[in-house]
Amino acid sequence: MSAKTQTLLRGARDTVPMLIGALPFGLIFGTLAVASGLSLPATLLMSALVFAGSAQFIAVSLVASGAGLVVLLLTTFIVNLRHMLYSASLMSHVRHLPQRWKIPLAFWLTDESFAVVHRHYLDPHPPKELKHWYYLGSCLAMYSNWFICTLLGALLGNALPGLADWGLDFAMVATFTGIVVPLLRTRPMLLAAVVAGLVAVLAYDLPWKLGLMLAALAGVSAGVLAERWLAAQLAKEVANESV
Numbered sequence: 001m002s003a004k005t006q007t008l009l010r011g012a013r014d015t016v017p018m019l020i021g022a023l024p025f026g027l028i029f030g031t032l033a034v035a036s037g038l039s040l041p042a043t044l045l046m047s048a049l050v051f052a053g054s055a056q057f058i059a060v061s062l063v064a065s066g067a068g069l070v071v072l073l074l075t076t077f078i079v080n081l082r083h084m085l086y087s088a089s090l091m092s093h094v095r096h097l098p099q100r101w102k103i104p105l106a107f108w109l110t111d112e113s114f115a116v117v118h119r120h121y122l123d124p125h126p127p128k129e130l131k132h133w134y135y136l137g138s139c140l141a142m143y144s145n146w147f148i149c150t151l152l153g154a155l156l157g158n159a160l161p162g163l164a165d166w167g168l169d170f171a172m173v174a175t176f177t178g179i180v181v182p183l184l185r186t187r188p189m190l191l192a193a194v195v196a197g198l199v200a201v202l203a204y205d206l207p208w209k210l211g212l213m214l215a216a217l218a219g220v221s222a223g224v225l226a227e228r229w230l231a232a233q234l235a236k237e238v239a240n241e242s243v
Contacts, residue, residue, distance in 0.1 A: 007130045011116070011137025018112035019145045022053070026146050029056055030153020036064035040154050047150040051108065051143060055079045081213050085220070086114045093121045097132055105132065108139035119183065188230065192223030 026047075033043040038060065050056055055076040062072050086109055094102060117135045120126065126134070184190045196219025203211030 003127075003130060004133045007126070007133040008137035008140075011120070011134035011139075012141035013137075014120070014134075015113065015116050015138040015141045018116060019141060022112060022142065022145055023149050025053055026149025027153035027156070029053065029060070030150040030155075031157035032057070032153075033060050033150075034154045034157045036060045038063065043154050044147070044151060047147050050076075051110070051146060052076070052080055053110075053146070078210065078213070082111075082216055083109060085216055086111075086118075089118060090114070090121070094132060094135075101132055105135055105139065108136075108143055110139075110142055113138045113142050115180070188223045188226035191226045192219040195219050195222040 029047070030043060033046070033056075034040065038046070046056055046059070050059070058079055059072055059076055062075060067075075087106065090109075094105065097105075113135070116138050120134050121131060180193065184193055196215045199218040200211055200215035203214045205211070206214070
Protein backbone atom coordinates (compact mmCIF):
# COMPACT_ATOMS: atom_id res chain seq x y z
CA MET A 1 0.00 0.00 0.00
CA SER A 2 1.40 3.39 -1.02
CA ALA A 3 2.07 6.21 1.43
CA LYS A 4 -0.67 8.28 -0.21
CA THR A 5 -3.26 5.54 0.27
CA GLN A 6 -2.18 5.01 3.88
CA THR A 7 -2.50 8.74 4.57
CA LEU A 8 -5.93 8.87 2.92
CA LEU A 9 -7.17 5.94 5.01
CA ARG A 10 -5.73 7.54 8.14
CA GLY A 11 -7.75 10.67 7.45
CA ALA A 12 -10.90 8.59 7.07
CA ARG A 13 -10.10 6.64 10.25
CA ASP A 14 -9.52 9.76 12.34
CA THR A 15 -12.88 11.11 11.16
CA VAL A 16 -14.85 8.13 12.51
CA PRO A 17 -15.87 9.93 15.75
CA MET A 18 -17.33 12.70 13.60
CA LEU A 19 -19.15 10.15 11.45
CA ILE A 20 -20.86 8.79 14.55
CA GLY A 21 -21.93 12.27 15.55
CA ALA A 22 -23.19 13.13 12.06
CA LEU A 23 -25.05 9.84 11.57
CA PRO A 24 -28.25 10.78 13.45
CA PHE A 25 -28.07 14.27 11.93
CA GLY A 26 -28.17 12.77 8.43
CA LEU A 27 -30.98 10.40 9.34
CA ILE A 28 -33.06 13.28 10.66
CA PHE A 29 -32.45 15.34 7.54
CA GLY A 30 -33.55 12.53 5.25
CA THR A 31 -36.70 12.07 7.31
CA LEU A 32 -37.58 15.77 7.41
CA ALA A 33 -36.86 16.29 3.71
CA VAL A 34 -39.29 13.60 2.62
CA ALA A 35 -41.87 14.74 5.18
CA SER A 36 -41.57 18.30 3.81
CA GLY A 37 -42.58 17.17 0.36
CA LEU A 38 -39.26 16.52 -1.37
CA SER A 39 -39.07 13.38 -3.45
CA LEU A 40 -36.45 10.75 -2.69
CA PRO A 41 -34.34 11.67 -5.77
CA ALA A 42 -34.51 15.39 -4.89
CA THR A 43 -33.50 14.67 -1.29
CA LEU A 44 -30.50 12.60 -2.37
CA LEU A 45 -29.54 15.16 -5.00
CA MET A 46 -29.51 17.90 -2.38
CA SER A 47 -27.14 15.94 -0.15
CA ALA A 48 -24.95 15.08 -3.14
CA LEU A 49 -24.69 18.60 -4.60
CA VAL A 50 -25.16 20.88 -1.57
CA PHE A 51 -23.52 18.81 1.17
CA ALA A 52 -24.10 21.30 3.98
CA GLY A 53 -26.12 19.98 6.88
CA SER A 54 -27.42 23.16 8.51
CA ALA A 55 -28.05 24.83 5.14
CA GLN A 56 -29.97 21.78 3.95
CA PHE A 57 -32.18 21.76 7.04
CA ILE A 58 -33.00 25.43 6.55
CA ALA A 59 -33.58 24.96 2.81
CA VAL A 60 -36.04 22.13 3.47
CA SER A 61 -38.00 24.23 5.98
CA LEU A 62 -38.11 27.16 3.54
CA VAL A 63 -39.29 24.91 0.71
CA ALA A 64 -42.01 23.51 2.95
CA SER A 65 -43.17 27.05 3.83
CA GLY A 66 -43.29 28.08 0.17
CA ALA A 67 -40.42 30.59 0.30
CA GLY A 68 -39.11 32.01 -2.97
CA LEU A 69 -35.85 31.05 -4.64
CA VAL A 70 -34.14 34.35 -3.77
CA VAL A 71 -34.92 33.95 -0.05
CA LEU A 72 -33.75 30.33 -0.19
CA LEU A 73 -30.42 31.17 -1.81
CA LEU A 74 -29.74 34.20 0.37
CA THR A 75 -30.51 32.40 3.62
CA THR A 76 -28.37 29.36 2.86
CA PHE A 77 -25.55 31.64 1.70
CA ILE A 78 -25.55 33.49 5.02
CA VAL A 79 -25.63 30.25 7.01
CA ASN A 80 -22.58 28.96 5.14
CA LEU A 81 -20.53 32.13 5.60
CA ARG A 82 -18.73 30.44 8.49
CA HIS A 83 -16.88 28.38 5.89
CA MET A 84 -14.97 31.53 4.98
CA LEU A 85 -13.31 31.33 8.40
CA TYR A 86 -12.44 27.67 7.84
CA SER A 87 -11.00 28.46 4.42
CA ALA A 88 -8.91 31.30 5.82
CA SER A 89 -7.43 28.97 8.46
CA LEU A 90 -6.50 26.32 5.91
CA MET A 91 -5.34 28.62 3.11
CA SER A 92 -1.69 28.64 4.10
CA HIS A 93 -1.67 24.83 4.10
CA VAL A 94 -3.31 24.25 0.71
CA ARG A 95 -2.12 27.30 -1.24
CA HIS A 96 0.50 25.25 -3.08
CA LEU A 97 -2.02 22.72 -4.41
CA PRO A 98 -3.23 22.83 -8.04
CA GLN A 99 -6.85 23.72 -8.84
CA ARG A 100 -7.79 20.09 -9.41
CA TRP A 101 -7.20 19.62 -5.66
CA LYS A 102 -8.46 22.95 -4.36
CA ILE A 103 -11.89 22.78 -5.99
CA PRO A 104 -13.04 19.39 -4.62
CA LEU A 105 -11.45 20.00 -1.21
CA ALA A 106 -13.26 23.35 -0.97
CA PHE A 107 -16.57 21.71 -1.88
CA TRP A 108 -16.12 18.91 0.65
CA LEU A 109 -15.02 21.18 3.50
CA THR A 110 -17.39 20.81 6.45
CA ASP A 111 -17.36 21.65 10.14
CA GLU A 112 -16.43 18.07 10.98
CA SER A 113 -13.61 17.66 8.46
CA PHE A 114 -12.20 21.05 9.39
CA ALA A 115 -12.01 20.03 13.05
CA VAL A 116 -10.08 16.88 12.14
CA VAL A 117 -7.91 18.25 9.32
CA HIS A 118 -6.88 21.49 11.00
CA ARG A 119 -5.46 19.56 13.94
CA HIS A 120 -3.53 17.34 11.51
CA TYR A 121 -2.04 20.33 9.71
CA LEU A 122 -0.78 21.69 13.03
CA ASP A 123 1.17 18.46 13.64
CA PRO A 124 4.72 19.06 12.33
CA HIS A 125 5.63 15.38 12.03
CA PRO A 126 3.67 14.04 9.01
CA PRO A 127 5.22 14.95 5.63
CA LYS A 128 3.69 18.15 4.29
CA GLU A 129 3.39 16.81 0.74
CA LEU A 130 0.99 14.08 1.91
CA LYS A 131 -1.29 16.08 4.20
CA HIS A 132 -3.81 16.90 1.49
CA TRP A 133 -4.35 13.16 1.08
CA TYR A 134 -5.33 13.06 4.75
CA TYR A 135 -7.68 15.96 4.06
CA LEU A 136 -9.19 14.04 1.13
CA GLY A 137 -9.68 10.91 3.23
CA SER A 138 -11.56 12.85 5.90
CA CYS A 139 -13.75 14.56 3.29
CA LEU A 140 -14.63 11.36 1.44
CA ALA A 141 -15.55 9.66 4.71
CA MET A 142 -17.87 12.52 5.71
CA TYR A 143 -19.39 12.81 2.24
CA SER A 144 -20.15 9.09 1.97
CA ASN A 145 -21.53 8.99 5.50
CA TRP A 146 -23.82 11.98 4.91
CA PHE A 147 -25.22 10.60 1.64
CA ILE A 148 -25.86 7.12 3.07
CA CYS A 149 -27.51 8.55 6.20
CA THR A 150 -29.71 10.79 4.06
CA LEU A 151 -30.81 7.77 2.06
CA LEU A 152 -31.54 5.72 5.20
CA GLY A 153 -33.43 8.61 6.81
CA ALA A 154 -35.56 9.13 3.71
CA LEU A 155 -36.38 5.41 3.52
CA LEU A 156 -37.09 5.12 7.26
CA GLY A 157 -39.08 8.34 7.47
CA ASN A 158 -42.42 6.66 6.98
CA ALA A 159 -41.54 3.65 9.12
CA LEU A 160 -40.28 5.72 12.08
CA PRO A 161 -42.47 8.81 12.44
CA GLY A 162 -41.20 11.47 14.81
CA LEU A 163 -37.56 10.49 14.36
CA ALA A 164 -36.54 14.14 14.58
CA ASP A 165 -37.98 14.33 18.10
CA TRP A 166 -35.84 11.53 19.50
CA GLY A 167 -33.02 13.91 20.49
CA LEU A 168 -30.46 12.11 18.33
CA ASP A 169 -28.85 15.39 17.27
CA PHE A 170 -27.23 15.57 20.72
CA ALA A 171 -24.56 13.20 19.41
CA MET A 172 -23.23 15.96 17.16
CA VAL A 173 -22.94 18.40 20.06
CA ALA A 174 -21.13 15.84 22.21
CA THR A 175 -18.74 14.98 19.37
CA PHE A 176 -17.77 18.60 18.72
CA THR A 177 -17.30 19.25 22.42
CA GLY A 178 -14.93 16.31 22.69
CA ILE A 179 -12.85 17.57 19.77
CA VAL A 180 -12.76 21.28 20.58
CA VAL A 181 -12.00 21.12 24.32
CA PRO A 182 -8.59 19.37 24.00
CA LEU A 183 -7.51 22.09 21.53
CA LEU A 184 -8.00 24.89 24.08
CA ARG A 185 -4.39 24.84 25.21
CA THR A 186 -3.71 28.56 25.67
CA ARG A 187 -5.51 31.41 27.39
CA PRO A 188 -6.34 33.22 24.12
CA MET A 189 -7.90 30.02 22.78
CA LEU A 190 -9.93 29.56 25.94
CA LEU A 191 -11.05 33.19 25.88
CA ALA A 192 -12.06 32.89 22.23
CA ALA A 193 -14.18 29.82 23.00
CA VAL A 194 -15.86 31.45 26.00
CA VAL A 195 -16.63 34.69 24.15
CA ALA A 196 -17.94 32.81 21.10
CA GLY A 197 -20.14 30.65 23.31
CA LEU A 198 -21.62 33.62 25.19
CA VAL A 199 -22.31 35.57 22.00
CA ALA A 200 -23.87 32.49 20.38
CA VAL A 201 -26.29 32.15 23.29
CA LEU A 202 -27.14 35.86 23.42
CA ALA A 203 -27.58 36.12 19.63
CA TYR A 204 -29.42 32.82 19.22
CA ASP A 205 -32.69 34.45 18.16
CA LEU A 206 -31.20 36.48 15.31
CA PRO A 207 -32.65 35.54 11.90
CA TRP A 208 -30.81 33.53 9.22
CA LYS A 209 -28.37 32.10 11.77
CA LEU A 210 -26.56 35.43 11.94
CA GLY A 211 -25.82 34.70 15.59
CA LEU A 212 -23.44 31.96 14.47
CA MET A 213 -21.37 34.33 12.33
CA LEU A 214 -21.47 37.02 15.03
CA ALA A 215 -20.25 34.51 17.62
CA ALA A 216 -17.43 33.36 15.36
CA LEU A 217 -16.28 36.91 14.66
CA ALA A 218 -16.46 37.83 18.35
CA GLY A 219 -14.48 34.74 19.34
CA VAL A 220 -11.79 35.34 16.71
CA SER A 221 -11.50 39.00 17.69
CA ALA A 222 -11.21 38.16 21.37
CA GLY A 223 -8.52 35.55 20.69
CA VAL A 224 -6.48 37.84 18.45
CA LEU A 225 -6.64 40.72 20.93
CA ALA A 226 -5.65 38.41 23.79
CA GLU A 227 -2.66 37.08 21.83
CA ARG A 228 -1.50 40.59 20.99
CA TRP A 229 -1.85 41.69 24.61
CA LEU A 230 0.16 38.71 25.85
CA ALA A 231 2.82 39.32 23.20
CA ALA A 232 3.07 42.97 24.28
CA GLN A 233 3.38 41.96 27.92
CA LEU A 234 6.11 39.47 27.07
CA ALA A 235 7.98 42.10 25.05
CA LYS A 236 7.83 44.50 28.01
CA GLU A 237 9.20 41.85 30.37
CA VAL A 238 12.07 41.05 27.99
CA ALA A 239 12.84 44.76 27.62
CA ASN A 240 12.86 45.27 31.39
CA GLU A 241 15.17 42.30 31.94
CA SER A 242 17.64 43.56 29.31
CA VAL A 243 17.91 47.00 30.93
